[in-house]
Amino acid sequence: MVSTTLISNPSASEATITSATPNGEINGAADHSNGVHVSKGPGRHQTVGHKSLLKSDDLYQYILETSVYPRENKALKGLREMTSKHPWNLMTTSxxxxxxxxxxxxxxxxxxxxxxxxxxxxxxxxxxxxxxxxxxxxxxxxxxxxxxxxxxxxxxxxxxxxxxxxxxxxxxxxxxxxxxxxxxxxxxxxxxxxxxxxxxxxxxxxxxxxxxxxxxxxxxxxxxxxxxxxxxxxxxxxxxxxxxxxxxxxxxxxxxxxxxxxxxxxxxxxxxxxxxx
Ligand code: SAM
Ligand code: CA
Missing domain, CATH: 3.40.50.150 (Vaccinia Virus protein VP39)
Structure with missing residues (x-):
């Protein structure tokens, strides 16, 4: 079994990560929720739940703003924005x-x-x-x-x-x-x-x-x-x-x-x- 200091939720996945991760690491999850570039310093896209292994945040932001957000289905956008306010938001698919x-x-x-x-x-x-x-x-x-x-x-x-x-x-x-x-x-x-x-x-x-x-x-x-x-x-x-x-x-x-x-x-x-x- 997994140690309880690590897991405060039975879902042994990114759910665990969220509950165990200091807020500072997951705040960035809302940064791109409305498709507007909001600079919060380096690394905001690069934590586990935060979806980018690219060499810079700016490059990832570029992909989102150029190719993803403009074509995102309206209901998907609504779901993404709602999820960005949820405490376990780093679990979401990018x-x-x-x-x-x-x-x-x-x-x-x-x-x-x-x-x-x-x-x-x-x-x-x-x-x-x-x-x-x-x-x-x-x-x-x-x-x-x-x-x-x-x-x-x-x-x-x-x-x-x-x-x-x-x-x-x-x-x-x-x-x-x-x-x-x-x-x-x-x-x-x-x-x-x-x-x-x-x-x-x-x-x-x-x-x-x-x-x-x-x-x-x-x-x-x-x-x-x-x-x-x-x-x-x-x-x-x-x-x-x-x-x-x-x-x-x-x-x-x-x-x-x-x-x-x-x-x-x-x-x-x-x-x-x-x-x-
Ligand atoms: N695909 C989701 C999305 O797009 O938002 C993210 C899924 S999240 C990373 C992982 C999910 O796995 C959590 O909702 C958690 O409750 C669920 N989970 C954890 N352990 C599970 C298990 N043993 N069986 C089924 N679901 C489980
Ligand atoms: Ca995932």
Whole structure:
């Protein structure tokens, strides 16, 4: 089990980070909520939850202002602004990653998807917007309250009918899905953004649920760059704790012959895995 000084929330992921991180580190989460450049000094985009491994904040801000905010769906913008005021806001998917997911889903013609780790739903709403009218997302999270906060924006966008939210631990919900044969090899896309210490446990289950040719995306696989930190490097406690789990899933994915992979360094890193066997 994880130490309680590290985890004040059972969601062992970025949720943990938020509750364990001094406010100073997460204040920046609201900096780009309205698309206006607000300079708050260096590093505001570069904490784990804050979505940029790029060489400068200004470069990231440039991407947001030039390519992302001007095209962001109105309901997504509303959800982002609401989420920026939530105390755990550093967990949210960044808008540039949301835009990337939408592009990917459309290119794949994805229709049936799973999301593990919803929070207030930025990646979920992005997915729902990218799916066709009869598309479906089974969305899993142990915390329904945060999903409920985001739900009105999904209704506003006219995509709530695509979302099937299931409250509870991801492993249990996946095991329930696996009991039905029809779910095996059924899903086009699965986005994994829940408890990082369970990623390798999720992987074996998800390999049964994803179709051959389908894609699983594991999020935060660069873990704020900490995957290459030396053993004696000083890291925030939460970064240090999850580093080994993230490094482990990276090894597991790199050596799995059933998939082709691409490590995409957007946001905090997403590893795309296409099932081939
Ligand atoms: N994708 C979300 C977004 O776009 O805002 C962010 C997800 S957040 C990083 C991680 C989520 O995983 C939290 O909402 C947390 O409650 C959930 N979580 C943590 N442990 C979980 C578990 N064992 N099963 C399901 N969800 C879990
Ligand atoms: Ca994430």
């Amino acid at each position: 808008p540039d990653e949301g835009q990337f997911l939408m592009m990917l889903l459309k290119l794949m013609n994805a229709k049936n998807t799973i999301e593990l780790g919803v929070y207030t739903g930025y990646s979920l709403l992005s997915t729902a917007l990218a799916l066709p009218e009869d598309g479906k997302i089974i969305a899993m999270d142990i915390n329904r309250k945060n999903f409920d906060l985001g739900y009105p924006f999904m209704e506003q966008a006219g995509v709530a009918h695509k979302i099937d939210f299931r409250e509870g631990p991801g492993l249990d919900t996946l095991d329930a899905l696996l009991l039905e044969k029809k779910n095996h090899g059924f899903f086009d896309f699965i986005f994994v953004d829940a408890d990082k210490d369970n990623y390798s446990n999720y992987h074996e289950r998800l390999m049964k649920l994803i179709k051959i040719g389908g894609m699983i995306g594991y999020d935060n696989t660069l873990w704020n760059g900490a995957v290459v930190a030396a053993d004696d490097e000083v890291l925030p406690k939460y970064v240090r704790y999850y580093k080994d789990y993230v490094c482990n899933i990276n090894r597991v994915l790199a050596s799995d012959p059933r998939i082709e992979i691409s490590q995409v360094p957007i946001s905090d890193g997403i590893t795309l895995c296409r099932r081939i066997l």
